[in-house]
Amino acid sequence: MENSNGLESASARASGESKPSAGKRPAREAPARGSLPVLGQPAPERADAARNRLRILDAAARLHAEHGIAGLNMDDVATAAGVGKGTLYRRFTDKAGLAAALLDERGRQLHERLMYGPAPLGPGAPGLERLTAFVAAYVEHTVRSLDLVLLSETGTPGGRLAKPVYPFWRRHVEVLxxxxxxxxxxxxxxxxxxxxxxEQLQHWTVTDGRPVPALIETLGRAARALAAS
Structure with missing residues (x-):
């Protein structure tokens, strides 16, 4: 049986979070944006820059909900947000960067569940149980926003490994x-x-048409076998 406190501490160190005091759970209020290491700690912003960022993300979310990934045309996003194209490109660089920003909040929510949520996804269960739960949660998280995740991972060479959140996912799995x-x-x-x-999940779920629940079960077995070899 693992030492769940040690596991939580190691995950916290990997993510940049400080470990809660012994016997105490952190306050269950929503973490401040930027406090979890999904896209790193944002630089301090002027009030007008913060307002523009929120307007851009709100506009991008609306366009994505209405039109899918095709709705993330940079010119259309700038128009819908009421900002200049230069403002948009300075903030997000390209379509892949905008997709990554839209994924930010969902990634923070998954991170919160991993760090502080109930077992087996959160602390308190043996490593293999937590690993299986992580696979299920990660697959569901990715499939739910598959077009955005694909763009963030494949929009630039090596994009999957270069994502700011990747070191946290890797370290979390490594600790488990x-x-x-x-x-x-x-x-x-x-x-x-x-x-x-x-890209692999798209192949299995879209090209091969595999049901997500069955795929999660198969991948959970594969993860346990990989960990136990």
């Missing part, structure tokens, strides 16, 4: 595998995350 006694957990963590890439 360490708790399960897995040899060479770093490489195996990266191998598991490669199996869970958006």
């Amino acid at each position: 595998m360490e708790a399960a006694g897995t040899p060479d957990p770093r490489v195996r963590a990266e191998a598991l995350l490669a199996m869970l890439s958006a």
Whole structure:
């Protein structure tokens, strides 16, 4: 049986979070935007810059909800947000950057559940149980926003590995595998995350038409086998 406190502490160190005091859980209020390491700590903003960022993200979310990934045309987003194109491009650079920003809040919510939520996804369960729960949650998270995740991972060469959140996912899986006694957990963590890439999940769920629940069960078994080898 793993030491769940040690596991939580290691995950917290990997993510940049400080460990709660012994015997105490953090306040269950929503974390401040930027406090979780999904897209890193944002630089301090002027009030007008913060307002523009929120207007852009709100406009992008509306267009994506109405038109899917095709709705994230940068010119259309700038028009819908009522900002200049220069403002939009300075903030998000390209369509992939805008997709990553839209994924930010959902990623923060998953991070919160991993760090502080109930077991087995959160602390308190053995490593293999938490690993299986992570696979299920990660697949659901990715499939729910598959077009956005695909763009954020494939919009630029090496995009999946370059995503600011990737080191946290990798370290979280690595710590779970360490708790399960897995040899060479770093490489195996990266191998598991490669199996869970958006491109691979799209192939299984869209091209092959595999039902998500059945795929989650299969991938959970694969994760346990990889961790136990």
